[in-house]
């Protein structure tokens with residue numbers, strides 16, 4: 001007999017009876033999707049795995065603790081036959097056929113009248129992959145195709161523009177510290193859908209090279225600001241591009257709200273009536289020390305970490321940082337934008353009680369191919385920065401955590 005391809009369909013199971021025979025691993029894997037589909041699930045099985053039992057305890061399914069008996073499938077719309085008894089499976093399968101109930105069989109795909117596709121979800125779409133016929137069934141292959149499609153949609157490498165639902169506006173996207181793998185899935189997808197990207201110098205610059213040619217990429221540092229401040233000029237550029245109906249991504253290094261001026265941009269957009277979404281990012285304040293083998297906390301060593309900006313010196317009247325108070329803390333101090341001022345910062349910390357021997361690490365261009373770590377102490381850091389020619393961007397870590405763990409950067413792969 002010629003073998004025809006399976007006919008794909010989406011079952012709408014809300015409130016409809018689905019009978020599952022067998023409470024083992026197969027049921028455990030399949031039940032969550034049936035529950036999510038709103039099915040009225042009846043499990044018939046003398047035993048069940050602890051996870052399946054928990055679903056019954058939570059009232060998500062009805063569990064009858066017994067073996068299959070003829071008549072169990074009479075009211076079913078759909079059945080999953082997965083007991084460990086081949087005779088019971090065959091009998092249930094025959095009953096399903098008599099009652100015209102579509103049925104999946106875990107032990108015999110040939111005898112089944114339905115197959116479960118490999119499924120995944122991304123942004124309101126269900127991806128379901130089936131092999132064409134029983135002969136070609138290879139569950140690993142279908143699962144791998146499903147993964148490739150879902151991951152591609154999530155990370156933006158598979159671009160499917162939302163022609164009908166896409167709304168113009170601005171997304172403030174935290175791009176992470178620099179390694180292109182360290183942006184969020186949502187950020188990467190929004191980037192793939194953008195018409196215009198306004199990018200900072202810091203962050204995952206490599207991702208910009210992957211954008212299709214029609215995407216306009218603007219370097220935020222090069223936006224002319226004439227009578228405006230640079231930030232105002234960036235805000236205006238965001239507003240103007242969004243008003244032209246374009247999808248704009250403002251790609252920032254790290255997290256938009258950690259010394260990223262994200263809120264200023266959000267407020268300017270709100271005042272202009274432009275819809276804006278904010279996508280968090282992995283901040284360099286934690287990830288860059290981590291990439292250099294430094295945990296910002298460690299049991300028995302540091303129970304707190306404080307992130308401060310070092311862009312103005314401690315004695316500068318514009319400084320909002322209470323350096324004398326920080327000198328009294330026992331935890332980790334993480335200084336961003338502090339390379340130029342580290343000498344005066346170290347002096348201030350020592351003057352207010354921190355030991356001159358406190359370890360310090362400077363991690364330059366963390367998570368990128370150019371990453372390097374330079375170690376010092378509060379007493380030596382000023383001269384070390386000059387001698388080693390440490391340049392921004394760098395994250396400076398002050399505290400005993402610097403001496404914890406290996407000096408070899410942890411592998412990110």
Ligand SMILES: C[S@@+](CC[C@H](N)C(=O)[O-])C[C@H]1O[C@@H](n2cnc3c(N)ncnc32)[C@H](O)[C@@H]1O
Pocket residue numbers: 177178202203253254255256257258259260282283284285288335336337338363364365366367368392393394395396
């Ligand atoms: C204006 S702040 C932005 C911080 C960013 N929003 C974040 O959450 O990481 C810039 C500072 O972040 C730090 N920084 C950002 N990316 C870095 C990297 N890859 N390596 C070292 N320092 C980095 C440096 O201290 C730099 O001067």
